[in-house]
Amino acid sequence: MAHDSESADAELAARIQHTEVGATADRDRVLDVLDECIEYGFDGAMVQPCWVPLAADRLSDTDVKVCTAVGYPMGGDLPLTKATGIRDAVAAGADELDVMANISFLKSGEDEAFQRELETLVEASGDATIKLMLELGGLTDEEAEREIEYAVEAGFDYLKNSSGFGAGGKASVENVSFIAERVPNDVGVKASGGIKTAEGARDLLDAGADLLGASSGVQIVTSEDADSGGQGDSNAKADSDHDY
Template sequence: MSFNQYIDHTILKAETKKEDVLRIIKEAKENHFCSVCINPTWVSLAAKELADSDVKVCTVIGFPLGANTTAVKAFETTDAINNGADEVDMVINIGALRDGNEELVLNDIQAVVDAAKDKALVKVIIETALLTDEEIVKACQLAQKAGADFVKTSTGFSTSGAKAKDVALMRQTVGPDMGVKASGGIHTAQEAQSMLDAGATRLGVSASMAIIAGEKGTGY
C-alpha cells in the first residue's frame, strides 16, 4: 500500500535549520506527500518553495503545550495564513479540558477555526497521552462542535504518541466525515497501517522516508 498521500512530512524540532526544512520540502515534492508540517518561522520559506507543487504547507499553533491564550492562538493562525499556510494544527488547552472547562476549550478552538475560515484547514491536537478515554471523547466532540476539520492525537512532544486504540476511539466519536490524524511515534509501515486501519486519514510523521521504503525510522 502507498502511504504517501496520507503523510504530513514533519520536522518540528527546535534545532531545525534551513537546510533541514529544504530537505523535507524536496522529499515531499518528490514523493507527493500531502503536506510538510513545520514550525511557523519556516512557513514563508515553505510556501515559496512549494508554490509550484500540490504539497500543502502545514504549521502548528499553540505548540506544543496548548497553554497560550486564545487571542494568541488566533493571532498565530492569522499570521501563519498570511505567510502562506494551507493547514494549521492547533493544540487545545489541555488543562482546561481536564478541569472540565468545556466553554474555554470550545471557544479556544472556535477562535482558531474562525481565524482560518475559508483560508486554511484546521486540525485540533488533543494530546491523547494525557487524557482519559472520557476526556478524549469530550475533546473530539468539542473540536467537532467548533467546526474543525480534523482531530489529531498528539504533538509528539509528550509522554507518548499515537496509539491505534485512541485513533479508533476518536474515529468512533467523530463519525465518518471528520478527519483523524495520527501523529507521534509512527516509525514503520506496519505502525502506519495500523493507524489507517483504526480510522486515521492523515499521518504526521518525521520517519516518512523510512516508512515508504519499508524500513524502521526514528524521530517524531
C-alpha cells in the same frame, strides 16, 4: 544514505504529512524536508511557523500542502495569541494548521472557556484546514470524549490523537479507533507520534486514520529502518528525542 524514490510506496506517501518541527532544525534541514516531500509525493510538509514562507515558496508549483503547528507544544498560550498565530500563518501561505488546545482548561472543568477557545481558533482559520491536537495520552476517556464532542461542535476539519510531544503520547490503533468511532464522516482523523514503519502506518490507516504525521516519512515509504540513520544522514531528525 541514498534512497530510491522510484521504489517508494506512493499510495502510502500520499497519506503522510512529512514533519520537521524540531527546535534545532535549521534552514538547510527544512529545505531537505521540503525537497523530500516533492520527491516522494507526501501529502504535506509540516514545519514551524517561521518556515511557512520558505515552504510556501518552495512548494508553490506542487500539490504538497504547507502545514504548520500553532500553540505547540504546550497549548497554554492565550486564545488571542493562538488566533493571531493562525492568521499570520495563513497569510504567510499555510494551507493547514495543527493547533494545540488548552487541555488544562478541560482538565480543570472549565469547559466553557475551553469551548470558547476552540470556536475562536476555528473562526481564525478561515478557509484553511484546521486540525486539533487532542493529546489523548494525558486525558481520561471521559475527558477525551468531551474534547472530541466540543471539537466537532466547533467545526474542526480533523482531530489528531497527539502532538507527538510530551503528554500526548504515541499513535496507536486503540486511540485512532477511539477518535474514528466518535466523529462524523465529514471530520477526518490524523495519527501522529512514534510512526516509524510502513506496517505501523498501514495499521493506523486501517484503524480509521485519514492522514499520518511523521518525521520518519522517507524511511516509512522506502521500508527502511527509521532508527538506522547516522549523524551525517540528511534524513535524520534534528531532534531525535521526539517523534512528531
